[in-house]
Every structure is written in C-alpha cells, then in structure tokens.
Amino acid sequence: MSKMVKEVENKLNEAIALAVEKATQSGDLPEAEMPKFIIEKPADKKNGDFSSNIAMAGARAYHQAPRMIAEAIVKNFSLDGGYIDRCEIAGPGFINFYLSDKYYSDVLKDIVSSGDNYGRSDYGEGKKMLVEFVSANPTGPMHIGNARGGAIGDCLASVLDAAGYDVQREFYINDAGNQIEKFATSLEVRYLQECGKDVELPEDAYHGEDITVHARNFYSEVGDKYAECDSQERRDALVAYALPKNIAGLEADLGKYRIKYDKWFRESTLHNDGSVQKIIETLKEKGVTYEQDGALWFKASEFGNDKDIVLIRANGIPTYIVPDIAYHYNKLVTRGYDKAIDVLGADHHGYIPRMKAALTALGLDADRLDIVIMQMVRLVRNGETIKLSKRSGKAITLNTLLEEVPIDAARFFFNLREPNSHFDFDLELAAKQSSENPVYYVQYAHARICSIIKKAADEGIGVTTPSEEALNRLNSSEERDLISHLASLTDEIIGAAKSYDPARITHYVIELATLFHKFYNAHRVVSDDKELTEARLFLCTAVKNTIKNILVMLKVDVPESM
Template sequence: MFGKKTREKEIISLVKDSINKCIDEKLIEISKEDIPFIKVEVPREEKFGDFSVNTAMQLAKKARCNPRLIAENIVKNIDTKDSYVKDISIAGAGFINFTLDNKWLYDEMEKVISLKEKYGKIVEENPKTVDVEYVSANPTGPLHIGNARGGAIGDVISNIFTWAGYKVTKEFYLNDAGNQIIKFGQSLQARYLQALGHDVEFPEDGYKGDDIIELAKMHIELYGNKLENVDEEERQHKLVEFALDKNVTNMVNDLKNYGINYDVFFSEKTLHNSGAITDVIDKMKEMGSVYEKDDAVWFKGTDYGLEKDEVLIRQNGVPTYYAADIAYHYDKLVKRNIDYAINVWGADHHGHVARLKKAMVALGVSEDRLGVILMQLVHLVKGDEQVRMSKRKGNIFTLSDLVDEVGKDAARFIFNYNKPNTHMDFDLDLAIKKSSDNPVFYVQYAHARICSIIRNIDKEVKIENFDLLDKKEELNLLKVIANFSDEIIKASKDLDPSKITKYAMDLASAFHSFYNAHRVIVDDEKLLNARLALVVATREVLSNTLSILGVSAPEKM
C-alpha cells in the first residue's frame, strides 16, 4: 500500500544483496527464502552511526552460526559503490551500523532549493485512490468540539496522502436519514407550534438546543404560519427540509473557515431512496451471508469471527444504520472502485469497526481496503476550569466559537499534536499565547524569523560550498530536513497526523539550535552563502510542512 525509495530501503537492498552473495558462497548456510525482514533503525547514540540493522542476530538460529561471524561476512560482502555509505561497523553481538557521507545531506539540500514547494511530494504515474471521510456530523445542530478535532485529523490525513502520491477524495457523509432526523423533526415541530402560541409538550428525548428554537422562528418569519394547520407528517417534513438546508449551509461555511473544503457530500438519504441498501443485502443473500429470522434479516456475523449476528432489516422492514453503512462503503469500494477508504470516527464507534470490515469481507472486499482512525474525546479547558458543553442542553461550545477564540491555525495544529487515539485537553489560553509554550506559535515564529533573515541578507542562493556546513547544529538541521519525505510516508502508513506536527516542532527546534549557535551573516562570503542556502532550505520545508497541516506560514510576526 505504501512505498518509496528511501535511505533505509537503500540499506535494506545492500544488506539483502550481501546475504544472497554469502548464501551463494556458502558463508551463511540458509535458503534464500529464509532471509528475514530487514528492519533498519536509527541508533540511540551517535557513535553507532546513522542507521543500524540486527539481521545477523535474526539469521544466527537458522544458520546455526555465531551472529558476530555472520555480521562480519555480511559486511565483507556489502558493495557500497554508488551509495552514500561511508563506513560500516559491527557492534555488540552483531549489530551492523552504517554511517553515511555528508554528501547525501548536501544533495538533499540542493533538491529542496530546486523543487521548493514541490519538495517532499511523491509523484506516482498511476496513483492509488484514497477516500477520506471525516466530520460527517448529524446535521441536526452546529458542529461541536469533537467535530473540530475530527475535522483537523481528517483534513491533515487527506493532505498527507496527497503528498504521499495518492489521488485523494475528501468526503462528508451526511446523516440525513434515520432516527435522529425523526427526532429532529419532532423537536422542530414542537418549537414551531410553541412559537405560534400552542401549548404542546416538547419530546422528552428531543434536541433542546437554542438553535432549534431559532430555526422554528426563522421559518415563521419567512413563511408565516402556513404549516400551522397541515397534517403532522407534512409539517415535520417541511420543517426538516428547511432546517437541514440552513444547518448544512452553516456547517459548510464553518468548515471552510476552518480550512476544510470537501470534494463530495454524500447523502445517507440517497441510499434509502435509490434502493442501494436493498441491492447490497440482495448481494449478501447471493453470497450466503444473511438469513431471515423473526421477520428480520440478519448478517451471519459469527461466520466471520464476530461475537454475534447482526440485524440488517428490522421486523418493521426498516433498515438499520449498520445496513446503510454497509451500502455506503460498498458504494465507495466497489461501485466507485476506490482503492482505500479511511474513516475518522469517534472512539464510541470502536465496536462498529470489526462489524463493518467483516461485512465487506462477506461482499468479497478485502478488509485491508478499509482503514479507521478512532478519535478520543476532547476536553476544553480555560485556566484551571473545564469548559462544559452539552449538545442537548444547548450550551454547546461550537467549532465556529473555537475558531473565533483561538484561530484556525492554533486549532488545527493543537488537535493534531497528539495521536488521534489519545484523550486530550485543549487549553484555550495556551492556544493564543505568544510564547514558545504554544507549539503553533513556536513553529510559525521559526518561519517568520527565517523570512526575516532572508530579507536582511537579500542575496540570490548559490548551489556551492555546501561542504562548509560541517558543524554539529548545521548537520543536525540538514538531517531533519532530509527526513521530511520519510515522515510523510510514516504518517500515511500509521494514519497518524501527529507525526507531521512533531516533525514541524523538530524542524523548528533544529533551526533555533543552529541559529543560536552560529551567525548566518559572517565575513566569509562562501560560508555566508552556504548558510543562506541552509536557511532557505529550512524555510521551504517548514512551509511545506505547515501546508500539509493546513496552517499558515507567516513571514512576519
């Protein structure tokens, strides 16, 4: 699913070629099919080089040979010609350590300066397709803080896959059918009639937010009491139609202000109206994965490793949400032929993941084509107090409130600062703090400082004398820059956008360390030019990183 030619892969290739040669020369007595997966790691201590493999220890048991001797034979037969490997050493029981020539760093810096905003982007001739579905809130009220975190995660994951060489579709699944819409209509009707002076009881489990009252009043202001005397079903239908249009428009606008623009808005209602749910259940019947019992239709979940069978069509003939979700994902993965579907869901959907994957298997679709990011809860804090919120009680702290309070950049960066599967406290005070304690300020300030340096020097960058960049802080900054593409690949593989925010922090930190240790403007013209090139390369990569995060890269602060 994921792949790119990296320095690690170059080392893997060198080691594997050497092992094959050792097997041919009977220096390692195993079959070539028994060569283990070669894992490349970064040693904790600099003295052990840039990369390390423990392959000799992995081979020792099968080859019935001392791992140190195996390591010596592997090293002896590694051909480093036309590679960046400068030195190979053996440590401990048989760790093989690789030190690279600094030329690879200088070559990488030249690429950055040449490619600019394209640096780090992987271009595939025939890109795989990825659909990322996120937020997908019920359109029964404004977007809340959970939606804000899901939006930041999903949008950055989409950007990561775009940079990793995939053709990406950003999708919003509109939950405009089912029980929540029935409840929404009942709530709107009660508020509508109450606004017209009728003494009607509000549904016990209705939506109690002020937005429901406002929508009912808005309808009256625009159309008067024209729905007062129509039958209940028509009244609810008209009110829901009106309110959904208003709510979805507000949601789209709030998401745009948050930096999110979708390619597809998919209506759950279309699955019911088009017969897609019936079609997919008929398909499952053909494949023998459903049965009828007690006037309901059931999925044979236990045949696919689930704890119990699941209802698809209720006794009253109404499809379950599960059935609609199966039809929706079948539409994506089969009808639209998308290679991979990624969903960002709340942690409360944990039990639904296996159910949906097994339903896909029952339909002949590999479960590996469906990825799910489970997102934990967010608590808003201000000072020492938690900011309470309740959708039903009407005192919800909305996405638009958050953007107004801290801005799009801080919200998107901080929501992606931790792994999606971790609980988090969003500190409203920290998010607007102009200090290094605030991670987004720290990174943006580094970019602004770099831009200031470049403006002050006001010289054209020259691709020469990069070998003068040999100080510890310079080389460390170059190494962080060169890791950019690898971090994108890792983030896409792990479905973890926090790797990109962490990378942004590491790059800003490496720059600050370099800047605090060395002057850029020096008397030595060659060194000045080399350091200017380093600063420019840092700016390009930092700007590209912030672009993936959907965060602005200010030139002044």
C-alpha cells in the same frame, strides 16, 4: 524518505552483499546462503548513521562468532564512490556506518531543487482513497468533536496525497432516518409553541437554541399556516425549510475551517435510487439472513461480529445499518475506490466489526475499509475542564471555538496527538503568541529564516547553490542533526500515511523548528566568512522550504514576518 536516504539504503544493501561475496571468494567466510539482514538507524548517533545486524544474522549459516563475521565483512567492504565515509564494528558484531560530507551536501541540494515537491513521493502508486470525515448530523451546529475530526480527516487526506495516493474528501449527510425524525419533532414542538400552543418538548428531542431560531423564523415567514394541518405535512414543511439551511451552515463553517470536500453525499439518494433495497435483497440471495419475531436479521455472527443484527424491524423500517452498508458498497463497488477510510468517534468501536461483517457477506474484501477511531476532546481553560452538554444546547460549537482561538492553532492542536488518544485542548495556550504555543513556535522559525534571508539580501548576499567545499563546512553537530532531520521528511510522511496518523507530521515540524533554533543559537548565519555564509543561507533555505511544505499540507498559514 528523501531520494538521498533511499539511495543510501539501497547502495548500502548492495555494498554489504558485495562485501559478503568478496569475503566468501577470499576465504574469509565459508560458502553459505546469504542470510537475511536489516539496516536501521541507531537511536544514538554515536553508533553511526546506519547499523546492520548482518554478522548476527549470519552466525548460524557461517558457523562463526558474529564478531569474526563482522571483521570479514568490514575488511571486504568498499567505500569507493558512495555516501559511506567509514564503517566500524561495535559490541558483539553490529556494523555501524557513518555518512560522508557529500551525503549531507547532496541532501540540501535535493531539498532546494525539489522546492514545493520536497516530501512528496509515489509510494501510494495512485491508488484511489476516499476519506470520509466529520459527517455531522445536519440537525444542529458542529461541536468540538467535529472540530477534531475535521482537522484529523483533512490533514490525513493531505498526508495521503503527499504520499502518492489519489485522494478524495467526502461528507456523508444523514438526511434520512431517526435523526431527521427527532429533528422534525423538535422543530414541530417549537413551531407550535410559536403559534401559542401549550406543547412540551420531549426530553430526548433537541433542546438547542438553533431549533428555536429555525421555528421562530419559519413562523415569521408563514405565520400559523401549519398550526392546524396534518402533523406529517407540518413536519415535512419544517424539515424542508430548516435542513437546507443547516447543511449550508455546515458547509460554510467547514469552509471557514479551511475544509473543502470533493463531494457531499446524501443518505437519501441511497433510499431513492433503490440501493438500500438492493443490499437487503443481495444479503437475502446470499442466504445470510433469517426472519425472527417479525424482523429480518443478518447472520453477522458468522462473519466475525459478536452477535447477529437486525436489518429490518418488525414495523418494516430498515435499521440505520442498512443505508450504511449501502453507502460503503457504493464507495467500494459502485465508485470503485481501492480504500474507504472513515474517521469516526470513540463510540463507534462496535460499528467496525458489524460493517466489516456485512462487506464480507457481500463478497468484498473487508480490509478495503479502514476506520480511524478518534477519542474525545476536553476543552481546558485556566486548568479547569469546560463542561459540555449537546442536548442542553450549551455545547461549544466549531464557530465558538474559532472565535476564541486562531484557525491555525485549532488545526495544528487537533493534530498534536494520534487520533485514538484523549486530548486536552488548552484554549489559553492555543491563543498565546509565544514559543510555548507549538504552531506559533513553528511559524516563528519560518518567519525568522525569511528575516535572515532578507537581511542578507539587503547586504548584497543572495541565496545561491554553494560549492561542494562550502557545503562540506556544515559539519557541526547542530548542522548535521538539522540536515539528517530534513532528510527524513518523505519517510515520515509515508509513515503517517501508513498509520493514518497526521500527528507524526506536527511532531516532525516541531522537532525541525527546535533543531533550527538550536542551530541558530549556536552559529552566526551571516558573517565575514563569505563561503560559510553562503552554505548556511542555503541550509536555512532548505529548512524554510520544508517548514512551508508541511504547513501548506496542514493548511496552516506560513507567515514571512511575525
């Protein structure tokens, strides 16, 4: 929360405790241990800005009706020198507190003076967080699910940073294992077809046009040099040619999407440096493995998973889970991150207990791994769902999407819903330049404020810090609602960081734009009343700064004119 909100809550706690102490000393309340109570914001503003259940919480301790306890506390409550204007008793004994004019004026001063730092806090205490997201197999272009994962992961990292964590972004490159074998098979068949061979592409191979293009380009460079050689040599040459191009393509596409990773981590390094083998040996040493039917099994059922899992197949090849365990061990032990956060698709639900079981067996606190499950996206145009098929090669790619809708809309839209909810992406709405489009609506609020400030400057009225008396005149319901919402930003960012839900921030800024437009439609900003004009320009500046800080956090453009 803003410094002001936090200060009010702390002072209110102290003032209530002091009022109880005074009531006890004066005999209005009997001697008893101070009951635990809460302070919260009522849903209905008519019930005050803050409310406390102290009277109900103390009924047993004081052996009195809550209403009587509330009356004793209010009688002894001091309003001197704080941000509370008055307090009232409601219902069976709730005590409602109303904020003073000074609170609202000080909130605005705090926002404007904080500038680009408004909304940031030290809540995370600099703990090291690694956010791994997208991590698409480098065997083809990124699809629409990766587009959502990219927006969610990148914005989540920004939210965690604003909440005071030391955050790193990472892409895990699956450049080993089954996917690469399938990639090699697909390239090999397409290359042999270019060489004139009568071979058929297996049904479970990759059928995308990108595979054909790689094979054709490879053939144009080397001809039929690899047509008659050993299959493994041919496959290695094809993968060595195509894989770096795909990885470079992923990096370029994500860069266009405004995502920059701190590290691109290759799975192959875990095989090459012995990390995969070390995990197997460590699990064996801890006595949590056994052999059956020629395979090595992990006793995952003893650590919370529903069944045991195979680590090494009977053919001696490790399953995919082993390098994944090695990768998470690398994150949490080798590199020492306090938390590893993975953003994964909906088909990874079963992955969570398996990975946590392995970490527990290795002696780690499995709660240091958090997995954000992201549901599927449906693309909608003219009310109709666009059918996708990755295998046929007709999937909508990230690039295709960004050719149709602005990057701002893509990043904002994918963060309109919490990750674990299904999402319909309306292509028409995302491309619309109207108030129906939420990102346009927010950007327009910022541009409108810039226009107001420029117009005022043209008339010789600059933005200055108004007097206390001038700021106290911002007392209409529209102005007070706007300031109250502004004051809650830091708290909202902390909440989004705790719940791993960047959608809370898009909802916040849409609501901020709505409250601003409501204020703008109800009140003239620049008028003949100089004092009120200065106060309202100051309020507009606070709104402008806050919208800018949020859009910068989301990596969405902040236009000054539209």
